[in-house]
Amino acid sequence: MVNIAGYAGNILYIDLSTGISKIEILNTELQRKFIGGWGFNNFLAKDLIKPERDPLSPENPLILGTGTLCGTLAPMSGKISLTMLLPAFADKKETHHAVATCMGGSRRFGTMLKCAGYDHVVITGRASAPCYIKIIDESVDICDASDLWGKDAYETSDILTERHMGRTGKCGQLVIGRAGENLVRWSNALLDKGASLGRGGGGALMGSKNLKGIVTIGTKGIGIADRKRFLSLVDEIYHEMKETPALRGDPRSTSFYGGGVLSKEYPREIYFKTRETGVACSCCLVPCKYSHEIKDGDFAGLRVPRLSYASVRDFGRRLRIGDYREMIKLIDVIHRFGLDRLTALKMVHFITSLYERGVISTKDTGGLKLKRGNFDAYLSLINKFANRDDIGQFAAEGWYRLSQKVGIDADADTRDGTPIVRGMDTVLDARFTGLSPGVFGEVVRPGRAQHSPQESLLPRGQDPQRDSYFPESKRSFNDIRREAERMGLTKDEMKGVFSSGDFKTGRLEKHAEDMLAVCDSLGVCAEGSGYWWPTRNLKRLAEFYSAATGLEMSPLELKKAGERARNIERLINVRAGFSRKDDKFPLPWLENTKKPVGKALLSDWFGRRLSADDLERILDEYYDERGWNIKTGIPLKKKLISLGLEGFAG
Ligand code: SF4
Numbered sequence: 001m002v003n004i005a006g007y008a009g010n011i012l013y014i015d016l017s018t019g020i021s022k023i024e025i026l027n028t029e030l031q032r033k034f035i036g037g038w039g040f041n042n043f044l045a046k047d048l049i050k051p052e053r054d055p056l057s058p059e060n061p062l063i064l065g066t067g068t069l070c071g072t073l074a075p076m077s078g079k080i081s082l083t084m085l086l087p088a089f090a091d092k093k094e095t096h097h098a099v100a101t102c103m104g105g106s107r108r109f110g111t112m113l114k115c116a117g118y119d120h121v122v123i124t125g126r127a128s129a130p131c132y133i134k135i136i137d138e139s140v141d142i143c144d145a146s147d148l149w150g151k152d153a154y155e156t157s158d159i160l161t162e163r164h165m166g167r168t169g170k171c172g173q174l175v176i177g178r179a180g181e182n183l184v185r186w187s188n189a190l191l192d193k194g195a196s197l198g199r200g201g202g203g204a205l206m207g208s209k210n211l212k213g214i215v216t217i218g219t220k221g222i223g224i225a226d227r228k229r230f231l232s233l234v235d236e237i238y239h240e241m242k243e244t245p246a247l248r249g250d251p252r253s254t255s256f257y258g259g260g261v262l263s264k265e266y267p268r269e270i271y272f273k274t275r276e277t278g279v280a281c282s283c284c285l286v287p288c289k290y291s292h293e294i295k296d297g298d299f300a301g302l303r304v305p306r307l308s309y310a311s312v313r314d315f316g317r318r319l320r321i322g323d324y325r326e327m328i329k330l331i332d333v334i335h336r337f338g339l340d341r342l343t344a345l346k347m348v349h350f351i352t353s354l355y356e357r358g359v360i361s362t363k364d365t366g367g368l369k370l371k372r373g374n375f376d377a378y379l380s381l382i383n384k385f386a387n388r389d390d391i392g393q394f395a396a397e398g399w400y401r402l403s404q405k406v407g408i409d410a411d412a413d414t415r416d417g418t419p420i421v422r423g424m425d426t427v428l429d430a431r432f433t434g435l436s437p438g439v440f441g442e443v444v445r446p447g448r449a450q451h452s453p454q455e456s457l458l459p460r461g462q463d464p465q466r467d468s469y470f471p472e473s474k475r476s477f478n479d480i481r482r483e484a485e486r487m488g489l490t491k492d493e494m495k496g497v498f499s500s501g502d503f504k505t506g507r508l509e510k511h512a513e514d515m516l517a518v519c520d521s522l523g524v525c526a527e528g529s530g531y532w533w534p535t536r537n538l539k540r541l542a543e544f545y546s547a548a549t550g551l552e553m554s555p556l557e558l559k560k561a562g563e564r565a566r567n568i569e570r571l572i573n574v575r576a577g578f579s580r581k582d583d584k585f586p587l588p589w590l591e592n593t594k595k596p597v598g599k600a601l602l603s604d605w606f607g608r609r610l611s612a613d614d615l616e617r618i619l620d621e622y623y624d625e626r627g628w629n630i631k632t633g634i635p636l637k638k639k640l641i642s643l644g645l646e647g648f649a650g
Contacts, residue, residue: 004028005225006068006548007036011044012118014133014140016209017058017125021140026119032551033644035558036119037067038101038520039565041083045099046568048122051576055087055097055201056183056208058126064113064174064214067523070106070282071114071222072230074544075237076525076535078106078281080174080197085576087185087201088398089446090423096577098422098446101569103520104189104197105281109172110523115218127210132175134164135216145212152336153177153190154305160215168217175213176203177338179386183207184396186343186424187386193305194279194289196340200424200446203338225550233544237535241285270312270324279306281525297325304332308341315345319352320373330378337386344385346418346425347395347402348378353416354406364406366390398423411587414595419586422446422578430589431597435618436605437509444583444622444633445513446573477501480605484508487515488538488555496625505604506622517562564643567635570628571648580623580633585615 003009007026014021034040041063048061062084069077081101089098113121116137123133127142130149134141148156156175164171172192179187180203187203188196198205206212224230274294278287289306312327321327334344354360355370362369366389368377384392394405399420403409410417418425419442426442433439481498489497489511497507515538519526522545524535535541542555553561592602593612602610623630627639640648 003223004031004549004551005223006072006545006550007031008066008071008114008117008119008220008222010118011120011122012135012140013122013124014142015125016123016127016131016142016211019127019142023118031068031549032553033561034565034568035068035518035521035545035561037065037070037079037523038081038083038103038517039561040120040521041065041081041101042565042568042572044120044122045083045101046572049083049085049099049572051085051096051099051572053085055085056204058209059124060085060205060208062123062202062205062209064121064123065101066110066114066119067521069544069548070110070523071218072224072548073234073283074230074522074524074548075234075241076281076284077523078110078283079520079523079525080104080106080110080191081520081523082189082198082202084198084200084202084205086424086446087183087204088424089200090398090400091577091582092400092423094400094423098200098578099569099572099576100200100446101520102198102200102202104191105195105284105525106172107192107194107279107281108170109174109192109214109216111282112170112172112216112218114222115220116216117218117220121214123209123211125209130210130212132160132211132213132215135214135218136164136166137217137219145210148212149181150178153338154193154336156213157190157193160213164215164217166217170217172216173213176206176211177336177386179203179337179339179396180207181212182386182388182396184339184386184388185398186340187338188340190335190338195281195306196335199340224548226547230544230547233540233547237540238285270307270309270328274324274328276303284525292328294325294328297323299325299329302329302332304328304335306335307331311341311345315349318349319345319378321375321378322373323375326375330375330382333379333382337382339382339385342427343425344382347385347399348381350402350410350413350416350418351381351391351395351406352378353413354408359408360391360406364391399425409587414588414591417588419588421584421586422582426586430602431592431600434603434605434607435505435589435610435615437505437512440505440509440618440622441513443585443619444509445569477503480508483536484511486537486539487511488559490556502606504618504621504625506618506620507625509622510625513566514559514562517566518558521562521565560643564645567626567640567643567645568648570633570635571645574634580619580631583619583633585612590615 009026011024034043044063053060065081067079081103083101085097085099116135130145131142132145134143153175157173160173174189174191176189183204185201185204188198189202191197274292276291279289280287292304292307294302316327334341352370368380370377384390385395388396394402399410411420428439430439497503526536538555542553542558546552620630628635
C-alpha cells in the first residue's frame with residue numbers, strides 16, 4: 001500500500017503482558033474518512049474498546065493518536081489525542097463508563113512519535129513489573145522502571161530526558177506521577193513536562209498497566225505532498241499571528257496566560273514577579289503557559305514548569321489563600337502527583353466546606369483541621385488524594401464515591417459542591433458563564449468541552465473573567481456569526497441556527513463540535529477563546545490537509561469527516577449504555593433556573609433567563625441538528641447512512 005504524504009503510515013500495537021509489539025499499515029481509504037488523530041482514534045476505539053470491561057483491566061486499551069498535521073510546520077500542530085474507557089466518567093451507579101478522547105498539547109512527543117514512523121499507538125496488557133516504553137524509530141523496547149516508580153511526574157520526565165535525549169538533546173515523553181501509580185481515578189499523564197493529557201483517568205489507566213511512561217525519538221521526517229502550497233499557507237498564518245495584537249502573547253489578552261485574563265487585583269504578582277519563559281507546543285508562536293520561579297518567601301527558588309494563572313486566581317480566592325506563592329506551591333504539588341488540577345482543587349474546596357459545616361471531622365481527615373486559608377492542611381489533603389490516605393481513599397475513587405462516604409451528594413450541594421456530569425466535574429459552569437454552546441457541550445460530550453471552538457462562543461456580558469483588562473475582546477453577536485461562518489456552516493445551516501439577532505444554542509453546538517473534531521483530528525490547536533484564531537477556520541484547514549497529503553479535500557468533506565468521527569464516538573457510548581437519560585444537566589444548574597447565584601439566574605448567551613423546560617428544548621434542538629433520535633439521543637439510521645456508516649445502522 002502506498003503511504004500518503006502527511007502521515008507516518010503505521011499503527012503500533014504493544015502488548016505489555018507479552019512484551020510483543022506489531023505494526024499495522026494505515027488504510028488509505030480510512031485515513032481520508034477519519035482524517036487522523038482524534039477521528040481515527042475513535043475509529044480504532046469502536047473495535048478495540050469493550051465498554052463492558054473494567055476500565056482498569058489489562059485488556060482495556062490506551063489509544064494514542066498524532067494529528068495529520070503533527071510533525072509538519074503547520075502552526076500549532078502539536079496536539080495529541082488519547083482515547084480510552086474513562087475510569088472517572090460513569091453513570092451514578094458506575095455500571096457503565098464512558099469512552100472519550102482527551103487532547104494534550106505536545107512540545108515534542110507528537111512530532112517525535114510521528115517521525116519515528118507511527119500515527120497511532122495502541123497499548124494493551126499489564127506489565128509484570130513497573131516499566132516504560134521506549135520508541136526510537138523501528139526499535140520498540142519495554143524497559144525496567146523500578147527506579148522511577150514512586151517518583152513525581154517532573155522528576156520522571158527529567159530522568160527519561162537525561163537517559164534518552166540522544167544527539168539532538170531532545171525526546172518526547174508521556175509520564176505519570178504517584179496518583180497514576182495509585183490508580184486515582186481522575187489522575188492525568190504529563191506530556192513533555194508542559195501539559196496534562198487524560199482528564200478522566202489517563203494516569204490511572206497507565207498505572208493499571210504498570211506503565212510509568214513512554215519516551216520517543218523519531219528521525220525520519222514527514223513527507224509533504226505540495227511543499228510550495230503548504231509553505232505559503234504556513235507563511236500566511238505566521239504573518240497574521242505577528243500582525244494581530246491579541247496573539248502577540250500579551251498575557252493580558254484573552255485566552256492567554258495560563259487560561260485566564262490577568263486580574264486587576266489578586267494575584268498580579270505572579271506575572272510581574274515570578275513569570276519566566278513561555279511554554280509552547282510545537283510550531284506555536286503564542287505560548288499560553290509560562291514557567292515560573294518564586295523569588296522570595298518560604299518557597300524561594302521553587303521553579304514550576306507550568307502554571308495555570310486562572311487556577312491560582314480562582315481557587316486562591318475560594319480557599320482564602322492570600323499568598324500567591326502558597327497557591328503556586330499547591331498547584332505544583334498537584335501537577336507533580338499527576339492529579340487533575342481542577343478536580344483536586346474543587347475537592348479541596350468541597351471537603352473543606354464539609355469540615356466547616358461539621359459533616360466530617362478530624363477522624364475522617366486523618367487529623368487535618370481544614371479551615372479556609374490553612375495552607376499546610378491543604379498540602380496534606382492533596383497528599384492524601386494521591387496516596388489514598390484517610391478521606392483521600394474515597395476522593396481518589398471520584399465524586400460519586402466521595403459523596404457516598406460523606407453522605408452529601410457533591411452535585412446536589414449547591415453551596416459548595418460542583419456541577420457533575422457522568423461522574424466528573426464540569427470544566428465550565430453555566431451558573432457563572434451562562435449557557436452558551438461551549439458550556440452546553442459539557443452535557444452531551446464526555447471528556448472534551450474546555451478550550452474549543454465552542455469556548456469562542458462564550459457569553460458576552462457574563463464573561464467569567466470579569467476583571468479583564470481587555471473588555472473589548474468580548475464577543476459580539478456578529479463575532480459569533482463570523483465564527484460560525486469560519487466553522488463552515490452552509491447557508492441553510494446558518495438559517496437554521498441564526499435568526500434576526502438570535503441563535504439556537506443546541507444547533508450551534510453541533511457545528512462547533514464538528515469543527516473541534518476536525519481540529520483535533522488534524523492535531524491543531526483550537527484553544528483560543530478569543531474572537532479570532534488562525535487554525536479555527538475550516539477552509540484554511542481543508543487547504544492544509546490537501547497540501548500536506550495530496551488528497552484534495554473540500555471544507556465540507558472535512559467537516560463531514562469530523563461529524564462522522566463524532567457519530568462513531570456517540571455510537572461507542574450508546575453501546576456502553578449511554579443515551580439521552582445520561583445527558584443530564586447538573587443539579588446546580590437546574591437549581592439556578594429558580595434560585596439566583598449572587599443575583600444571577602441561569603441564562604443563555606444573550607442573558608435571557610432559562611427554565612428547566614428551556615434546557616430540555618436546547619437538548620432537543622441539539623439532537624435534531626445532529627440527526628439523532630430526540631427521545632433517545634441515538635444516531636438515526638438516515639444520518640449514519642449519509643455519513644457512510646451503514647455498518648452501524650440498525
Ligand atoms: S496556544 Fe495552543 S498550541 Fe499554543 S501553547 Fe497553547 S495549547 Fe499549545
